[in-house]
Amino acid sequence: MEMLLQDLPIAVLMGLIGAIVFTLIGVVSGTDETATIAPLTLVVILIGVPPAGVFTFFMAAAISKHMTHAVPTMLLGIPGDTLAVPILEDAAKMRALGLPHLALRKAISGAVVSAFIAIPCAVLFAWILSPFGDLITAFAPWIFLIAAAGIAYSSRAKLGGVVALVPFVAFILGLQAWTGSFEVSLSISYFLGIAIGPMIVDLVTVLVPQNRSEMRRSKPSQVFLAPDVRPGDGEDADAVGRRKHAGRTFPNPFRVLDRTQVTATAATSVVSSATFVFSPVAVTVLMGEIVGARIKQGYQRLTSVITAKNGTTESTYIAETLIPLIAFGLPLSPVAAGPAAPLFNAPPVFETNPDEGVVNNIATHLTTLDFFIFALLGAVCATAIAYPFAMRYAHSAATFVVTKVSHEAIIAAFVGLVVVVSLWEGGLLGLLVVTAVGLVGGMLIRTVKLHAGVLFMGYYVAVLSVPGILAAFGG
Template sequence: MSTLLISIVLSIVGGVLFTLIGLISGSDETATMVPFTLLVILLGAPPVAVFSFFMAAVISKHLSHAAPTALMGIPGDTMMVPMLDYAETLRKLGVPHIALRKMISGGIIGALIAFPVALLFAQFLGQFADFFETYTGVIFAVAAVIIAYFSKGKWVSVLLIIPFAFLIQGLNLVSFEVLDKNLSISFFLGIAIGPMFSDILIALSSTARKSVTRAEPQDYNLAPEIKSWSGYFPNPFRILTGLQKVAGSIAAFITSFTFTFSPTGMTALMGELIGSKIKGTYKKATTTLSVMNGVTESTYIAETLIPLIAFGLPLSPMALGPAAALFNAPPVFSVDHNLHHLMSMGDFFVYGLIGLIVGAFIAYPFIMNFSRKATVFIMKCISQEAIIGMFIGIVCVIAYYEGQVTGLLVTFTIATVGGLLNRILGVGSGAQFMIYYGSSWMMAVLIGL
């Protein structure tokens, strides 16, 4: 089978899979994208096909995650949290279906703008790649402090950088003694599933369970679907007003350069900045939602492409989270041998575009036509516990593949500590990933390990 055909097939798989995953409320991007991307890599897919798969996953996930947010008021994932208030406003007005259409149409525009802009900006920054490669350890350590400071935990996140780095290197030393090799996948799988795994631990704890116990099931009221277009493929440019298209385009263009900032933070910032200039409840809410969801696409695309193409190092929150496997997936990829080294600029453009187009053609019309029916089906028939169990099972397979029982122990040790640090103290996954990458340099400097 040709590389091009494999790329198209994997794009379809990624588009279908993550369109469905996005419909499941609370499906964290890192916990879902990292295991599946790793699985594709370890199964031996060509590098360009891996990239196509990932780009299809990004756009489809960030289109379908708008459905539970707009229709039920439950965040599809962490990127949806800034949009809840505006989505609630439109639900009270009786037009949640309008909110959803505006959101995912804005997402299409954000993706179309961010992709070429990020490619060009990455090519420009590539001139400084030698500097970044020379001072990798220092850069990771400094970046860990910055990202930790801007996470929810703020100063406690900064304070815990060294202890968490010590834990990582201690576990790495033990695993090397047992296996005669360093583990990598097991560590960032543990960080990726940490928040999800901590929820399981809290539910199992007799003392902590009270915080997640509900006395009765929550009711959701879904508005009927009203179709305002003919055929199966609606035109996103006709769904948005002129103001919404211009505002979304400007926001997507600006955020395509801010690859070192938090995607959630940029989503909230750009949405509030543009929304503050608009009068009228309906007009303000629909415009802000279209802009915000466009920014979720632009930040995720830019924060993947720029560090991957320019440096080959995970120097963005996105690269340290959902896109981590593109930078480091031993024994296939490492920070010295990944897509940055294996793909040309032409490859990034062609195969990235394949992934985006295929993902958009799968997710956009499906959500526009069947979002209500799909949401009802998932709420009634798909167990949240079963989904979590599926992800934990995939993680177990991959961790065992890398380090057998030792890999499993490392993964769930990191998941336990990292997850509780995230949920209780606000030490975000992005900060934990950066600490992981900088931990060897930190421990070498501090204790000569």
């Protein structure tokens, strides 16, 4: 308890920083979770922030982003990130009805409710699974191999994703052997390359003259922004006063959602917290279909599906982070292998290699109670910052992003961050590995329709499964 109290100030500070930063990043469309949360979490680790602060930062960042990613999704029709894609069709229907503001409020409120349900559920499921942790660690090489194949098959690529993993794993092994010949050992550079793969593909594509001429535009892109809906002129003075007073108080998600939507969000949060080995996108789609199949009235069905889906984006990320950390200490989920990968591997601070008996990650520094408390703290920080911001200033924020924020500048900022970290880890070799892995991985994401979580699992197969399996067979 004494250690927990000592870590509390830095945890609060980092939680607030994570909430503020990713509340703003979430408003920008197309900012993928892996390409944003993973690199910044890595930076937080490398600058020496204690484990409690790192974990609270990550949780606040993920929860905040999955609140404000609904802003461009609902108002602009552009997905805020990967997990916002399953909500696009429902958001378009709400805009067609002239009710994007209602869809936005319900989506964000569903995320708040889901976050506080998913945390205790994920900790409970982790506690149930934790007695099998040593057994799972012993069979980790085979488990990573099976999990990678399963996650690849559950992606949109299906069997093609499983087949594509084989040359990708061989590619990683080849790069490791090449850098090893120079006595350079890399790990962070592989994570960064996978995380920004699609971005690297776009940058290389622009360098091709034919592609550049096809991609050139003579005028700025036109984006339709749903109107900022305000109360009608028929309100009396008392009604206006009540509305202004409500605007000054903290928004209440249980006043935004009706009983059906709260029940649907709670149920999908519990169920999705247990499905920690599956793709978050697939689980989000599945939860939406289950909720929609049980509601007949059109408007009620649409708003309930939007609420449950956005809630599921929170619960899957929370569960797929907490359960692998608490129960196994191994990155055995798409989120743990993707955006949360720095929590497991961030040399020289954290390293996870069960085949060599090395498991020194954030799970070895925090207890189950610590994870529960700091996860709740991250959710509180995210809710305190992101929820009122998105409920009150969503339209203004979306307008600012569309008219003032340069996507090129955002891309340049993240590319610069990746260049600095890769040069720090391995010099020129680190930068070459980031570029090579990003180009190959980005093409697999774009053409084969894999997601980054599959490629991260492929990396773990290369560094953990292949050596362990070869050793088992005397290779």
